[in-house]
Amino acid sequence: MISGTEILTAAQMRAMESAAIASGAVTGLELMERAGGAVAGHIRLRWPKPGRVTVLCGPGNNGGDGYVIARALWQAGWRVRVLGLDNTAGPDATEMRRRWREIGAVLPLTEDELRCPGESSDVYVDAIFGTGLTRPPEGAIARILAYLGGSGGDWGFFRDRLVAVDCPSGMCLDSGAFLGTRRGPGEYDLRARMTVAFDSPKPGHLLERGPDCCGELVIADIGLRDWRCRAPGGRGGWRSQRPASLTAIWPDFGIADPRRSDGDDRRKAAWLSKRDDPGGHKFGHGHALILAGGAGQGGAARLAARAALRVGAGLVTLCPPAPALTEHAGAPDALMRRAVDDTGALRALLEDRRITALCLGPGAGVGRAAALLPGVLSSRRPCVLDADALTALAADPGLMGGLHPGCVLTPHRGEFARLFPDLDARLSGPQPPAPDLDPRDMARFMPDLVAYRAALSEMRGPAYSRLDAARDAATRSGAVILLKGPDTVIAEPAPRVLPDGPAIPGRAIIHSAFDVPWLATAGSGDVLAGIITGLLARGLPPLDAAATGAGLHAAAARRFGPGLIADDLPEEIPGLFRDMERITAAP
Numbered sequence: 120m121i122s123g124t125e126i127l128t129a130a131q132m133r134a135m136e137s138a139a140i141a142s143g144a145v146t147g148l149e150l151m152e153r154a155g156g157a158v159a160g161h162i163r164l165r166w167p168k169p170g171r172v173t174v175l176c177g178p179g180n181n182g183g184d185g186y187v188i189a190r191a192l193w194q195a196g197w198r199v200r201v202l203g204l205d206n207t208a209g210p211d212a213t214e215m216r217r218r219w220r221e222i223g224a225v226l227p228l229t230e231d232e233l234r235c236p237g238e239s240s241d242v243y244v245d246a247i248f249g250t251g252l253t254r255p256p257e258g259a260i261a262r263i264l265a266y267l268g269g270s271g272g273d274w275g276f277f278r279d280r281l282v283a284v285d286c287p288s289g290m291c292l293d294s295g296a297f298l299g300t301r302r303g304p305g306e307y308d309l310r311a312r313m314t315v316a317f318d319s320p321k322p323g324h325l326l327e328r329g330p331d332c333c334g335e336l337v338i339a340d341i342g343l344r345d346w347r348c349r350a351p352g353g354r355g356g357w358r359s360q361r362p363a364s365l366t367a368i369w370p371d372f373g374i375a376d377p378r379r380s381d382g383d384d385r386r387k388a389a390w391l392s393k394r395d396d397p398g399g400h401k402f403g404h405g406h407a408l409i410l411a412g413g414a415g416q417g418g419a420a421r422l423a424a425r426a427a428l429r430v431g432a433g434l435v436t437l438c439p440p441a442p443a444l445t446e447h448a449g450a451p452d453a454l455m456r457r458a459v460d461d462t463g464a465l466r467a468l469l470e471d472r473r474i475t476a477l478c479l480g481p482g483a484g485v486g487r488a489a490a491l492l493p494g495v496l497s498s499r500r501p502c503v504l505d506a507d508a509l510t511a512l513a514a515d516p517g518l519m520g521g522l523h524p525g526c527v528l529t530p531h532r533g534e535f536a537r538l539f540p541d542l543d544a545r546l547s548g549p550q551p552p553a554p555d556l557d558p559r560d561m562a563r564f565m566p567d568l569v570a571y572r573a574a575l576s577e578m579r580g581p582a583y584s585r586l587d588a589a590r591d592a593a594t595r596s597g598a599v600i601l602l603k604g605p606d607t608v609i610a611e612p613a614p615r616v617l618p619d620g621p622a623i624p625g626r627a628i629i630h631s632a633f634d635v636p637w638l639a640t641a642g643s644g645d646v647l648a649g650i651i652t653g654l655l656a657r658g659l660p661p662l663d664a665a666a667t668g669a670g671l672h673a674a675a676a677r678r679f680g681p682g683l684i685a686d687d688l689p690e691e692i693p694g695l696f697r698d699m700e701r702i703t704a705a706p
């Protein structure tokens with residue numbers, strides 16, 4: 120849960136490969152052998168008895184991997200049928216096709232050939248498009264993909280036996296959307312049993328349709344990792360990478376900040392449990408204010424307050440208007456209560472510098488949130504703005520100017536649409552085709568890897584993604600944005616300038632929680648807001664507080680299991696801390 124793994128955009132991955140090849144450390148053919156060999160290996164792990172396989176090879180290097188897979192499985196005793204095209208795009212794929220042709224035939228890549236009676240296979244390998252997809256598939260290939268996706272009524276048949284190379288073809292690896300189709304579940308989306316991708320997950324594996332359509336995601340090491348982590352010229356220094364935790368992935372995206380303290384799971388666990396601060400006192404862990412609403416609306420704020428306490432804020436004060444104080448008199452007794460009727464009262468309270476974070480939104484009521492927002496923002500204190508505070512913010516764009524880098528905005532998609540209607544429209548609208556990317560072009564930034572990675576993370580994929588939307592919203596608002604969903608995306612404003620380095624884009628994180636659908640329950644967002652507020656109060660920087668908060672929130676839901684209600688989430692946090700300490704203490 121604690122560690123993340125770096126993810127790469129399709130452009131970054133392609134550039135990494137071409138830069139590795141340009142360095143002379145490895146050839147394209149060797150990389151393709153490793154990639155195809157890894158896929159064949161994973162097929163043999165899952166289907167130990169050699170059977171029948173149909174390999175579908177597209178026009179580029181994804182197809183090249185397919186020819187390697189065909190050869191490797193044939194050598195392992197499989198009966199192999201290959202469907203491909205007459206022409207391949209590059210020399211490596213052409214060579215792999217030639218090597219396969221010494222063994223067997225290449226049949227036409229058509230739906231008729233795929234449906235040929237009597238040629239049913241145990242495994243189908245989709246090596247049609249990978250990171251090179253730039254526009255929606257058309258013609259014969261589009262028909263094959265629709266057939267594999269179930270247009271022929273065989274959806275379950277292929278879902279059980281389709282292995283995708285890098286991604287299900289037609290899916291954009293930067294967004295998780297199927298190009299040329301409406302966003303959201305599509306009738307004929309290609310859904311694989313297993314996807315084997317190379318080196319690092321790509322955003323599309325974790326966003327939108329990706330997790331469902333990729334099936335089991337396997338990340339195969341093709342030997343770029345050591346090369347990638349090296350820091351040529353002594354500049355920067357890249358974080359060493361950790362293996363992906365594919366159930367709770369919490370990856371860093373974009374460029375690594377060399378100064379950032381990260382990766383030390385044991386230290387993080389000790390910090391969360393406070394074991395690293397044996398002599399500490401409560402004010403050492405911050406004081407969080409949760410601004411509650413009027414009578415009858417208190418539940419949401421109390422959930423947030425309870426979560427802030429459980430996550431370790433030293434003190435938490437719930438601040439409803441005076442008439443609602445009695446409603447908030449119940450448990451937990453650890454919670455303090457203080458009436459805040461208006462901005463004046465809030466400003467007076469905030470004279471106390473020991474108050475280190477605020478939360479406005481859950482159960483606040485839009486009118487009260489609008490009234491309190493200027494006071495919250497002008498205090499320049501770290502804060503979480505959620506629910507009604509986001510609605511109030513959207514209704515008065517003048518308030519946007521008061522946002523600062525200590526603010527964490529936690530919109531779900533509906534709130535995001537109210538705040539950033541143009542960005543939301545781009546997420547729903549038709550996708551313009553992306554220009555074909557030339558890897559040689561990308562390698563021109565070498566050998567300054569820091570500048571090179573920074574430039575690459577600004578490159579956009581063919582479909583505008585939730586990651587793009589969150590990053591654009593963060594940059595526009597000047598605040599950290601946490602766009603909620605099973606594929607929560609968190610982004611900080613860009614650009615940042617390191618004292619000793621170039622301007623680099625803000626960091627962004629994808630938190631994938633597709634495995635805990637029971638988290639979609641009333642009040643769960645209020646708990647998330649409280650967890651993040653508690654972590655901000657304890658002094659975690661906003662992006663880290665948001666990411667750690669999203670991780671703890673989903674882990675709490677995972678630990679509880681189905682049947683969860685929002686009240687259960689804060690109560691799982693102590694057990695989570697114990698689990699983390701135990702896991703990180705293991706040798």
Ligand SMILES: NC(=O)C1=CN([C@@H]2O[C@H](COP(=O)(O)OP(=O)(O)OC[C@H]3O[C@@H](n4cnc5c(N)ncnc54)[C@H](O)[C@@H]3O)[C@@H](O)[C@H]2O)[C@@H](O)CC1
Binds near residue numbers: 150152248
């Ligand atoms: N570059 C390398 O050295 C390596 C690449 N590998 C594989 O290569 C893949 C990327 O290869 P490519 O860059 O050749 O790209 P793809 O094989 O994904 O795409 C093939 C070609 O199709 C074209 N194309 C894009 N959209 C199309 C559409 N809708 N209809 C028709 N043609 C379309 C593109 O211009 C591209 O040249 C990766 O996904 C991975 O599987 C691996 O072999 C590892 C090494």
Ligand SMILES: Nc1ncnc2c1ncn2[C@@H]1O[C@H](COP(=O)(O)OP(=O)(O)O)[C@@H](O)[C@H]1O
Binds near residue numbers: 633634643672
């Ligand atoms: N299908 C899902 N799987 C996993 N998590 C989800 C899913 N749907 C929503 N979530 C998470 O549940 C929480 C819901 O928050 P929100 O929409 O604000 O609900 P509420 O307003 O009821 O509290 C968010 O953290 C979101 O990321």
Ligand SMILES: [K+]
Binds near residue numbers: 245247248284285286
């Ligand atoms: K593919």
